[in-house]
Amino acid sequence: MTQSRPTGKPVFVVSDGTGDTGEAVIQATMAQFHVDWHLRRFGGIRNEGLARKVVAEAARVGALIVFTLVDKRVAQTLLREAARCDVPTLDVLGGLIARIAEVLKAEPRSQPGLLHGFSDDYFRRVEAVEFAVRHDDGANLRTLVAADLVLTGVSRTSKTPLSMYLAQRGYKTGNVPIVPGIDPPKELLDLDARKVIALIVDPSLLLTVRQARVRALGAAPHTHYADPEALLEEIRVARRLYRDRGWRVVDISGRAVEENAARILRLVEDETS
Numbered sequence: 001m002t003q004s005r006p007t008g009k010p011v012f013v014v015s016d017g018t019g020d021t022g023e024a025v026i027q028a029t030m031a032q033f034h035v036d037w038h039l040r041r042f043g044g045i046r047n048e049g050l051a052r053k054v055v056a057e058a059a060r061v062g063a064l065i066v067f068t069l070v071d072k073r074v075a076q077t078l079l080r081e082a083a084r085c086d087v088p089t090l091d092v093l094g095g096l097i098a099r100i101a102e103v104l105k106a107e108p109r110s111q112p113g114l115l116h117g118f119s120d121d122y123f124r125r126v127e128a129v130e131f132a133v134r135h136d137d138g139a140n141l142r143t144l145v146a147a148d149l150v151l152t153g154v155s156r157t158s159k160t161p162l163s164m165y166l167a168q169r170g171y172k173t174g175n176v177p178i179v180p181g182i183d184p185p186k187e188l189l190d191l192d193a194r195k196v197i198a199l200i201v202d203p204s205l206l207l208t209v210r211q212a213r214v215r216a217l218g219a220a221p222h223t224h225y226a227d228p229e230a231l232l233e234e235i236r237v238a239r240r241l242y243r244d245r246g247w248r249v250v251d252i253s254g255r256a257v258e259e260n261a262a263r264i265l266r267l268v269e270d271e272t273s
Contacts, residue, residue: 008035008036008037008038009035009036009037009038009062009063009064010037010038010039010040010058010061010062010063010064011026011030011037011038011039011040011063011064011066012039012040012041012042012054012057012058012063012065012066013026013039013040013042013066013067013068014042014045014051014054014065014067014068014069014078015041015042015043015044015045015067015068015069016043016044016045016046016068016069016070016071016074017043017044017068018043018126019041019042019043019068020125020126020129020168021068021092021093022041022066022067022068022092023039023041023164023168024164024165025066025092026039026066027039027164027165027257028161028165028256028257028258030161031256031257032256032257034209034212034213034216035216036216040063042054045067045069045074045078046074047074048073048074048077050074051069051074051075051077051078051081052077052081054078055078055081055082055085055087056081056085058085058087059085059086059087063087064087064088064089064090065078065082065087065088065089065090066089066090066092067090067091067092068092068093069093069094070093075091075094079091124170125167125168125169125170128148128166128167128168128169128170128172128173129164129167129168131146131147131167131172131173132163132164132166132167132173132174132175133164135147135163135173135174135175136160136163136174136175137159137160137175137176137177138175138176138177138185140174141176141185141187141188142187144174144176144187144188144191145187145190145191146172147172147173147191147195148171148172148173148195149166149171149172149173149174149195149197149264149268150173150174150175150176150188150191150195150196150197151163151173151174151175151176151196151197151198151199151264152175152176152177152178152188152196152197152198152199152247153177153178153198153199153200153201153238154177154180154206154234154235154238155177155179155210155225156201156206156209156210156213157199157201157206157252158199158201158252158257158260159175159176159177159199160175161257162175162199162252162260162261162264163175165257165258165261166261166264166265169261169265171265171268176188178234178237178238178241180224180230180233180234180237184241189245193246193247193248194248196245196247196248197247197248197249197250197264197267198238198241198242198247198248198250199249199250199252200235200238200239200242200249200250200251200252200253201251201252202251202253202254203228203232203235205253205254206231206235207226207228207231210225210226210231211226213225213226214226248267250263250264250267
Protein backbone atom coordinates (compact mmCIF):
# COMPACT_ATOMS: atom_id res chain seq x y z
CA MET A 1 0.00 0.00 0.00
CA THR A 2 1.59 3.29 -1.07
CA GLN A 3 1.77 6.18 1.39
CA SER A 4 0.07 9.43 0.40
CA ARG A 5 2.33 12.38 -0.15
CA PRO A 6 2.18 15.32 2.28
CA THR A 7 -0.03 18.17 1.13
CA GLY A 8 0.22 21.91 1.65
CA LYS A 9 3.15 24.30 1.65
CA PRO A 10 6.49 22.55 2.27
CA VAL A 11 8.76 24.16 4.86
CA PHE A 12 12.38 23.02 5.13
CA VAL A 13 14.15 23.46 8.46
CA VAL A 14 17.88 23.53 7.73
CA SER A 15 20.43 23.37 10.54
CA ASP A 16 24.08 22.58 11.19
CA GLY A 17 22.87 20.83 14.36
CA THR A 18 19.67 18.91 15.00
CA GLY A 19 17.14 21.44 13.70
CA ASP A 20 15.22 21.45 17.01
CA THR A 21 15.36 25.24 17.32
CA GLY A 22 14.19 25.92 13.77
CA GLU A 23 11.40 23.38 14.10
CA ALA A 24 10.20 24.89 17.38
CA VAL A 25 10.13 28.36 15.81
CA ILE A 26 8.25 27.27 12.71
CA GLN A 27 5.75 25.14 14.66
CA ALA A 28 4.90 28.09 16.91
CA THR A 29 4.74 30.50 13.96
CA MET A 30 2.66 28.40 11.60
CA ALA A 31 0.12 27.80 14.36
CA GLN A 32 -0.95 31.41 13.75
CA PHE A 33 -2.01 30.69 10.15
CA HIS A 34 -4.96 28.67 8.88
CA VAL A 35 -3.02 27.04 6.05
CA ASP A 36 -1.96 23.51 5.21
CA TRP A 37 1.79 22.92 5.42
CA HIS A 38 4.28 20.19 6.15
CA LEU A 39 7.78 20.22 7.54
CA ARG A 40 10.98 18.50 6.48
CA ARG A 41 14.06 18.72 8.65
CA PHE A 42 17.63 18.78 7.27
CA GLY A 43 20.12 18.48 10.12
CA GLY A 44 23.91 18.39 10.04
CA ILE A 45 24.21 20.78 7.07
CA ARG A 46 27.83 21.82 7.70
CA ASN A 47 29.31 22.26 4.24
CA GLU A 48 28.46 24.24 1.14
CA GLY A 49 27.75 21.21 -1.02
CA LEU A 50 25.00 20.01 1.29
CA ALA A 51 23.54 23.52 1.40
CA ARG A 52 23.33 23.58 -2.40
CA LYS A 53 21.57 20.21 -2.46
CA VAL A 54 18.95 21.39 0.03
CA VAL A 55 18.26 24.52 -2.00
CA ALA A 56 17.93 22.46 -5.18
CA GLU A 57 15.35 20.23 -3.49
CA ALA A 58 13.50 23.28 -2.10
CA ALA A 59 13.37 24.80 -5.58
CA ARG A 60 12.01 21.53 -6.99
CA VAL A 61 9.09 21.33 -4.54
CA GLY A 62 8.50 25.06 -3.96
CA ALA A 63 9.53 25.09 -0.30
CA LEU A 64 10.28 27.87 2.17
CA ILE A 65 13.68 27.40 3.85
CA VAL A 66 13.96 28.28 7.55
CA PHE A 67 17.58 27.94 8.63
CA THR A 68 19.75 28.07 11.75
CA LEU A 69 23.27 28.01 10.30
CA VAL A 70 26.05 29.67 12.30
CA ASP A 71 28.88 28.96 9.83
CA LYS A 72 28.94 32.11 7.69
CA ARG A 73 30.26 30.37 4.57
CA VAL A 74 27.53 27.74 4.61
CA ALA A 75 24.83 30.31 5.36
CA GLN A 76 26.04 32.63 2.60
CA THR A 77 26.16 29.76 0.10
CA LEU A 78 22.61 28.80 1.00
CA LEU A 79 21.43 32.40 0.62
CA ARG A 80 23.19 32.86 -2.75
CA GLU A 81 21.79 29.62 -4.14
CA ALA A 82 18.32 30.41 -2.80
CA ALA A 83 18.39 33.86 -4.43
CA ARG A 84 19.51 32.31 -7.71
CA CYS A 85 16.74 29.69 -7.59
CA ASP A 86 14.10 32.13 -6.29
CA VAL A 87 13.60 30.12 -3.07
CA PRO A 88 12.31 32.15 -0.08
CA THR A 89 14.42 31.92 3.09
CA LEU A 90 14.26 32.93 6.73
CA ASP A 91 17.41 33.22 8.87
CA VAL A 92 16.32 32.44 12.44
CA LEU A 93 19.63 33.11 14.24
CA GLY A 94 21.67 35.39 11.98
CA GLY A 95 20.09 38.71 12.92
CA LEU A 96 19.94 37.81 16.60
CA ILE A 97 23.62 36.78 16.72
CA ALA A 98 24.67 39.91 14.86
CA ARG A 99 22.71 42.19 17.19
CA ILE A 100 24.06 40.52 20.34
CA ALA A 101 27.60 40.72 18.95
CA GLU A 102 27.06 44.44 18.36
CA VAL A 103 25.75 45.06 21.88
CA LEU A 104 28.40 42.92 23.61
CA LYS A 105 31.18 44.11 21.29
CA ALA A 106 32.29 40.50 20.95
CA GLU A 107 32.78 38.10 18.07
CA PRO A 108 30.47 35.05 17.98
CA ARG A 109 32.18 31.66 18.01
CA SER A 110 30.31 30.55 14.86
CA GLN A 111 30.79 26.92 15.84
CA PRO A 112 28.07 24.50 14.67
CA GLY A 113 26.41 22.40 17.33
CA LEU A 114 27.05 24.79 20.23
CA LEU A 115 23.38 25.60 20.56
CA HIS A 116 22.48 22.29 22.16
CA GLY A 117 25.63 20.37 22.91
CA PHE A 118 25.04 16.84 24.17
CA SER A 119 23.93 17.40 27.74
CA ASP A 120 21.38 15.31 29.61
CA ASP A 121 18.91 18.12 29.00
CA TYR A 122 19.48 17.89 25.26
CA PHE A 123 18.78 14.16 25.17
CA ARG A 124 15.74 14.65 27.39
CA ARG A 125 14.29 17.14 24.93
CA VAL A 126 15.03 14.91 21.94
CA GLU A 127 13.25 12.03 23.67
CA ALA A 128 10.30 14.30 24.46
CA VAL A 129 9.99 15.46 20.85
CA GLU A 130 10.09 11.87 19.59
CA PHE A 131 7.40 10.94 22.12
CA ALA A 132 5.18 13.84 21.03
CA VAL A 133 5.47 12.83 17.37
CA ARG A 134 4.61 9.20 18.15
CA HIS A 135 1.65 10.17 20.36
CA ASP A 136 0.10 12.89 18.20
CA ASP A 137 -3.65 12.91 17.58
CA GLY A 138 -4.43 9.80 19.61
CA ALA A 139 -1.71 7.58 18.14
CA ASN A 140 0.00 4.79 20.12
CA LEU A 141 -2.45 4.91 23.01
CA ARG A 142 -0.91 1.80 24.55
CA THR A 143 2.16 3.78 25.63
CA LEU A 144 0.36 7.03 26.47
CA VAL A 145 0.76 6.26 30.18
CA ALA A 146 4.46 7.16 29.84
CA ALA A 147 3.58 10.81 29.07
CA ASP A 148 4.40 13.67 31.39
CA LEU A 149 1.41 15.57 30.02
CA VAL A 150 -1.55 14.72 27.81
CA LEU A 151 -3.56 17.40 26.04
CA THR A 152 -7.14 16.74 25.03
CA GLY A 153 -9.85 18.78 23.38
CA VAL A 154 -12.20 18.96 20.42
CA SER A 155 -10.85 19.36 16.91
CA ARG A 156 -8.81 22.52 16.12
CA THR A 157 -7.87 23.47 19.67
CA SER A 158 -4.11 23.63 18.96
CA LYS A 159 -3.34 20.27 20.55
CA THR A 160 -0.52 19.39 18.15
CA PRO A 161 1.34 22.74 18.15
CA LEU A 162 1.13 22.88 21.95
CA SER A 163 2.33 19.29 22.28
CA MET A 164 5.36 20.00 20.10
CA TYR A 165 6.16 23.22 21.95
CA LEU A 166 5.96 21.52 25.35
CA ALA A 167 8.12 18.69 24.03
CA GLN A 168 10.77 21.24 23.09
CA ARG A 169 10.74 22.20 26.75
CA GLY A 170 11.44 18.58 27.68
CA TYR A 171 7.93 17.36 28.57
CA LYS A 172 6.86 14.09 26.96
CA THR A 173 3.47 15.23 25.70
CA GLY A 174 0.74 13.27 23.97
CA ASN A 175 -2.55 14.57 22.66
CA VAL A 176 -5.90 12.84 22.22
CA PRO A 177 -8.89 14.36 20.38
CA ILE A 178 -12.42 14.39 21.75
CA VAL A 179 -14.54 13.13 18.83
CA PRO A 180 -18.33 13.69 18.75
CA GLY A 181 -20.32 10.51 19.14
CA ILE A 182 -17.29 8.41 20.11
CA ASP A 183 -16.36 7.54 23.69
CA PRO A 184 -12.93 8.82 24.75
CA PRO A 185 -10.34 6.02 24.69
CA LYS A 186 -9.91 4.03 27.90
CA GLU A 187 -6.19 4.85 27.90
CA LEU A 188 -7.03 8.54 28.29
CA LEU A 189 -9.67 7.97 30.95
CA ASP A 190 -7.35 5.73 32.98
CA LEU A 191 -4.60 8.35 33.24
CA ASP A 192 -3.84 10.18 36.47
CA ALA A 193 -6.06 13.26 36.16
CA ARG A 194 -3.10 15.45 37.10
CA LYS A 195 -1.43 14.55 33.81
CA VAL A 196 -4.32 15.68 31.64
CA ILE A 197 -4.85 19.23 30.42
CA ALA A 198 -8.20 19.86 28.73
CA LEU A 199 -8.25 22.65 26.14
CA ILE A 200 -11.21 24.90 25.45
CA VAL A 201 -11.67 27.82 23.07
CA ASP A 202 -14.26 30.49 22.45
CA PRO A 203 -16.95 28.91 20.23
CA SER A 204 -17.02 31.81 17.76
CA LEU A 205 -13.25 31.59 17.26
CA LEU A 206 -13.42 27.84 16.86
CA LEU A 207 -16.21 28.16 14.31
CA THR A 208 -14.10 30.60 12.27
CA VAL A 209 -11.12 28.22 12.35
CA ARG A 210 -13.21 25.23 11.32
CA GLN A 211 -14.95 27.11 8.52
CA ALA A 212 -11.53 28.12 7.18
CA ARG A 213 -10.44 24.49 7.39
CA VAL A 214 -13.52 23.33 5.49
CA ARG A 215 -12.86 25.89 2.75
CA ALA A 216 -9.22 24.83 2.52
CA LEU A 217 -10.26 21.21 2.06
CA GLY A 218 -12.86 22.14 -0.54
CA ALA A 219 -15.65 20.50 1.44
CA ALA A 220 -19.30 21.53 1.47
CA PRO A 221 -19.70 24.73 3.52
CA HIS A 222 -22.47 23.39 5.79
CA THR A 223 -20.81 20.24 7.05
CA HIS A 224 -21.55 18.99 10.57
CA TYR A 225 -17.93 19.83 11.45
CA ALA A 226 -18.52 23.57 10.96
CA ASP A 227 -22.20 23.75 11.90
CA PRO A 228 -22.69 26.31 14.72
CA GLU A 229 -25.31 24.32 16.67
CA ALA A 230 -23.39 21.06 16.36
CA LEU A 231 -20.21 22.82 17.47
CA LEU A 232 -21.87 24.26 20.59
CA GLU A 233 -23.20 20.82 21.54
CA GLU A 234 -19.75 19.33 20.97
CA ILE A 235 -18.22 21.88 23.33
CA ARG A 236 -20.92 21.30 25.97
CA VAL A 237 -20.28 17.55 25.92
CA ALA A 238 -16.53 18.10 26.15
CA ARG A 239 -16.86 20.50 29.11
CA ARG A 240 -19.07 17.99 30.94
CA LEU A 241 -16.43 15.30 30.37
CA TYR A 242 -13.66 17.58 31.69
CA ARG A 243 -15.70 18.34 34.81
CA ASP A 244 -16.60 14.71 35.45
CA ARG A 245 -12.98 13.57 35.09
CA GLY A 246 -11.53 16.39 37.20
CA TRP A 247 -9.17 17.50 34.43
CA ARG A 248 -7.61 20.93 34.59
CA VAL A 249 -8.84 23.26 31.88
CA VAL A 250 -6.93 25.88 29.87
CA ASP A 251 -8.76 28.37 27.65
CA ILE A 252 -6.53 28.95 24.60
CA SER A 253 -8.70 31.70 23.07
CA GLY A 254 -6.80 34.57 21.48
CA ARG A 255 -3.35 33.58 22.74
CA ALA A 256 -0.21 32.45 20.95
CA VAL A 257 1.11 28.91 21.38
CA GLU A 258 3.96 29.99 23.65
CA GLU A 259 1.56 31.89 25.93
CA ASN A 260 -0.73 28.90 26.31
CA ALA A 261 2.25 26.60 26.87
CA ALA A 262 3.47 28.92 29.63
CA ARG A 263 0.04 28.76 31.30
CA ILE A 264 0.07 24.96 31.14
CA LEU A 265 3.55 24.81 32.63
CA ARG A 266 2.50 27.11 35.47
CA LEU A 267 -0.28 24.64 36.30
CA VAL A 268 2.25 21.80 36.25
CA GLU A 269 4.70 23.69 38.46
CA ASP A 270 1.96 24.65 40.93
CA GLU A 271 0.98 20.98 41.15
CA THR A 272 4.54 19.87 41.95
CA SER A 273 5.53 22.75 44.26
